[in-house]
Amino acid sequence: EPEVTQTPSHQVTQMGQEVILRCVPISNHLYFYWYRQILGQKVEFLVSFYNNEISEKSEIFDDQFSVERPDGSNFTLKIRSTKLEDSAMYFCASSPSGPTGELFFGEGSRLTVL
Amino acid sequence: KQEVTQIPAALSVPEGENLVLNCSFTDSAIYNLQWFRQDPGKGLTSLLLIQSSQREQTSGRLNASLDKSSGRSTLYIAASQPGDSATYLCMCSNSGYALNFGKGTSLLVTP
Numbered sequence: 429e430p431e432v433t434q435t436p437s438h439q440v441t442q443m444g445q446e447v448i449l450r451c452v453p454i455s456n457h458l459y460f461y462w463y464r465q466i467l468g469q470k471v472e473f474l475v476s477f478y479n480n481e482i483s484e485k486s487e488i489f490d491d492q493f494s495v496e497r498p499d500g501s502n503f504t505l506k507i508r509s510t511k512l513e514d515s516a517m518y519f520c521a522s523s524p525s526g527p528t529g530e531l532f533f534g535e536g537s538r539l540t541v542l
Numbered sequence: 543k544q545e546v547t548q549i550p551a552a553l554s555v556p557e558g559e560n561l562v563l564n565c566s567f568t569d570s571a572i573y574n575l576q577w578f579r580q581d582p583g584k585g586l587t588s589l590l591l592i593q594s595s596q597r598e599q600t601s602g603r604l605n606a607s608l609d610k611s612s613g614r615s616t617l618y619i620a621a622s623q624p625g626d627s628a629t630y631l632c633m634c635s636n637s638g639y640a641l642n643f644g645k646g647t648s649l650l651v652t653p
Binding site: 473 | 574587591593631635642646
């Protein structure tokens with residue numbers, strides 16, 4: 429069964445370092461998302477991506493964050509200069525038809541900023 | 543802005559009981575509503591998707607209903623099992639691309 433895959437499963441980094449989280453969405457999906465979940469808190473929307481551009485982003489998604497679909501299969505989230513408060517589980521999701529369709533999530537990448 | 547609320551926040555039941563989880567939302571102009579299951583430290587597994595034109599969806603022991611006019615959805619789990627223990631999340635999809643989650647209901651089914 430097709431699935432969304434994410435790497436790495438866990439990354440530990442020093443504050444101020446750049447981090448890239450990678451996702452491979454389901455192959456025929458067109459809409460891609462990043463969410464995060466701080467330990468014990470709700471799942472929060474970061475950004476959605478369609479047709480090679482950001483379609484919507486939240487207040488959390490500031491200039492420190494960027495997304496890219498570099499090669500038609502990968503979908504990456506970059507955090508330029510990590511802060512302690514960026515420590516969270518980051519989930520990638522994809523959908524065949526955006527807000528009208530079913531959303532499929534990856535297993536997540538746990539980011540720990542020291 | 544869509545606000546999604548899930549009640550109760552936590553629930554503990556003995557094995558075999560039927561149970562209902564509740565989700566309410568403030569903006570009824572939704573495309574669909576999706577229920578997920580999340581195990582500790584894991585990703586979100588889709589359980590049921592209800593389109594705005596539908597009233598309910600069923601999958602095995604799970605039944606989800608949707609009442610858009612009142613801004614409510616319920617997830618009914620029949621004959622609960624210890625393997626059902628997890629956090630259950632409700633997500634609403636409105637116009638635009640941000641998809642809004644509730645905080646979830648943490649379910650514990652005891653043997």
